[in-house]
Amino acid sequence: MSGMHRDRIRIQRIAQAASAALCNGYVLGFQKGRIYTGKSKAVCVPVLNCYSCPGALGACPVGSLQTALGGIERKFPFYALGLLMLFGIMLGRLACGMLCPFGLAQDLLHKIPVPKFTVPKKADRPARRVKYVILLAAVLLLPAFAVTKTGVRPPYFCKYICPAGTLTGGIPHLLANPALRQAAGSLFGWKLAVLLLILAASTVIHRPFCRYLCPLGAFYSAFNRFSFYQMRIDREKCIGCQKCEASCPMAVEVTKDINSPECIRCGKCKSVCPAQAISSGFRTGKK
Amino acid sequence: MKTDRKLFLLRICVLAAALLFIGIGLLRQEQMEVFKKAVKICLECIGIG
Numbered sequence: 001m002s003g004m005h006r007d008r009i010r011i012q013r014i015a016q017a018a019s020a021a022l023c024n025g026y027v028l029g030f031q032k033g034r035i036y037t038g039k040s041k042a043v044c045v046p047v048l049n050c051y052s053c054p055g056a057l058g059a060c061p062v063g064s065l066q067t068a069l070g071g072i073e074r075k076f077p078f079y080a081l082g083l084l085m086l087f088g089i090m091l092g093r094l095a096c097g098m099l100c101p102f103g104l105a106q107d108l109l110h111k112i113p114v115p116k117f118t119v120p121k122k123a124d125r126p127a128r129r130v131k132y133v134i135l136l137a138a139v140l141l142l143p144a145f146a147v148t149k150t151g152v153r154p155p156y157f158c159k160y161i162c163p164a165g166t167l168t169g170g171i172p173h174l175l176a177n178p179a180l181r182q183a184a185g186s187l188f189g190w191k192l193a194v195l196l197l198i199l200a201a202s203t204v205i206h207r208p209f210c211r212y213l214c215p216l217g218a219f220y221s222a223f224n225r226f227s228f229y230q231m232r233i234d235r236e237k238c239i240g241c242q243k244c245e246a247s248c249p250m251a252v253e254v255t256k257d258i259n260s261p262e263c264i265r266c267g268k269c270k271s272v273c274p275a276q277a278i279s280s281g282f283r284t285g286k287k
Numbered sequence: 288m289k290t291d292r293k294l295f296l297l298r299i300c301v302l303a304a305a306l307l308f309i310g311i312g313l314l315r316q317e318q319m320e321v322f323k324k325a326v327k328i329c330l331e332c333i334g335i336g
Contacts, residue, residue, distance in 0.1 A: 035328055042322035051325035052332045059325040063332060067324045068317065079312025079321065085305035089298060158332040170333035183335050191334035226297050284295055 008271035012098060012107075020101035022057070023047065024168065029054030033176025044080060046087040047100040048216050050158075053168035054176070060165075061087075062139055062216050063158050070143040070153030084219055090282075092227035093220045096210055097264035102164040103210060109202040110249075117204040124251065127212045128262065134161065135215035157215060159187070163195040206249040210264060221261035228282045231258045231265060237277035244269035244278060254278070 023045050026036040035054055045058035061084050068077030087095060096103055110116075119127070138157040147153055158165055170191060174181050201208040210217050233255065244254040247268050252260045254269045258278070270278040312318065330336060 035326065037326040039322070041325035042318040044321065050329075050332055052329045056325075059321045060332075063329065064321045064324065068320060071320060075315065075317065077312075077317070078308045078315065079317035082305050082308025082310075082312055085301060085308060089301045089305055154331050155329070158329065159334075159336075162332065165329075165332040166334050169329075170335075173328065173333055180333075180335060183330075185336065187336040188334035223301070226294055226301075228298055228302075284298070 005268075005271040008267050012266060013104075015098045016101070016104035016107070019047065019099040020104055023049045023101060024053055024055030025057050026055045029056075030172055030176070033173060044083045046091070046095040048102050048162070048164045048214065049100075050162065050165040050169040052165065052173070054172050055168075060158075062162070063155055063165075066139055066143040066155035066157060069140065070155060084216075085223075088220045088223035089227055091220070091229050092224040092259070092265065093217060093261075093263060094227075094229050094265040095220060096214070096217050097266035100210075101168070103207060103264070105167065105199070106202040106207045106209060109199060110206050112203045114203050116206075119205060119251075124211075130212050131214055131218040134213060135218040139215045160190070161194060161213065163191075163198045163209060166191045166195040207264070211250060211262070217264070224261045224263060225259045228284065229265065229280070230283050231263060231269075231278065231280045232283075233258045234277045234279070237275045239275045239277075241274060243272045243274065247272045 029035055033054060035052060036057055038057070040057050041051065041059055043058050044061040044064050046061070048062060049056060049058070049060055051059045051063055061080055064080040065077050065084070068075060068080055134157065138161060142156040143153050145153070146156070166188075170188060174184055174188075198209050198213070205211070238255065240255070242255070245252070248254055248263075249266060249268060250262045250264055252258075252263045252269075258269075265280065267280060270280060
């Protein structure tokens, strides 16, 4: 492993750990099985981070979007959507690669030395569209329109899919609170199964949740091609060795489409490039 | 050159739209709805139902 590559991993891990600590810094919450109730909870964080995590200092943007859409007044969610657009236009999917705590969990699990699996392109390409379906159906349409028998519109993504909520919210609360343990039923069993499946898959496939299921990644991916933060390849310096493509954890065709919607801006391509043809940073595009 | 200018305009327009949305949301006190939801344990989110 080259020095530059080691440095990149170190920077990524420090950024991810700092983000996880900043988003979930209320340590007392884990001890007491309570959640933080300070004013910062009115602000959405740029990553998938359950607001019911005992340590959460901010609000989950995906949960906030569903709450606004499914609320009694059924308002257009200007605030949550505006924040998501702001994060998207500034960073694209940089938040996925460098800031997301659940991304960090998947990255660490992928370090476990077990045989790795490359998903064939025929299955990989259509499977990546699932996250857009989840965004449209479970985050936007169902919370806005699908009323249950009890007359409420639940946050369908949070309720039935979100593994981050189970990992950082459900499990710590159940461990700390016997009453919640008593109340846990088949829904918790289902969510635990989803979480375990994703965690198990993360050991053999790099970031399966980000690739195939994450609605927040799907939203940010719409901004990847024109966000202020951009990846750039210098065609004159590129020697066509394809090391960037071989190393990309998201299987992006780096030389053809460096700002692909699938790129999470982890910078691995940049660090393995022997010709230093790849760069990244904030660009206005103004000439 | 033209593409760069178009990109610049697109970025600025989306950024302005994002800030406008946030402003409208703040005027409508939507941050308080986010706050109210975020300071209670969401039983659905943690899988209790």
